[in-house]
Amino acid sequence: MESVSHLFKVLLPNYLRSLPIPKTFDGFTKLTYQDWISLILFLHVFLLIVVALVKLVLPRPPTKVNADIKKDDPKVVDLVDVEDLNTEKAAYCRCWKSKQFPLCDGSHTEHNKLTGDNVGPLVIKKCCKDKDKAAKK
Numbered sequence: 001m002e003s004v005s006h007l008f009k010v011l012l013p014n015y016l017r018s019l020p021i022p023k024t025f026d027g028f029t030k031l032t033y034q035d036w037i038s039l040i041l042f043l044h045v046f047l048l049i050v051v052a053l054v055k056l057v058l059p060r061p062p063t064k065v066n067a068d069i070k071k072d073d074p075k076v077v078d079l080v081d082v083e084d085l086n087t088e089k090a091a092y093c094r095c096w097k098s099k100q101f102p103l104c105d106g107s108h109t110e111h112n113k114l115t116g117d118n119v120g121p122l123v124i125k126k127c128c129k130d131k132d133k134a135a136k137k
Helices: 002-018 033-057 107-115 128-136
Strands: 089-092 122-125
Touching: none
Parallel strands: none
Antiparallel strands: 089 122
16 A cells, blocks of 8 residues: 555656646747657556546446347337247247347357346247137137
């Protein structure tokens, strides 16, 4: 902790006092090549620190979930009538990574491994009422 205290109480103030900052605008024209290098290096380090702090403090904008499916449409909507399902159940994509969108092709497995996410498909199963109706006929 002592070294940090020494840095902020002694080294940093001494360094800032040694910077060749002119008191007037005309003084900038009289700076030497070495003075300009000192100022530019200081400004770069200062700006890097400010940018890093701003990135830590400001909230990140939300990222898009859908990277490339039907990007020309204002809203992606797929309508499937359960009566039209050819199988007992169907899995629909919720990760937006499927090559067979809106059907799930298992792409969420790789997505989950890469991101630590836990997304899976929406599975729709035909109800037993359909079987009961068929049995009654």
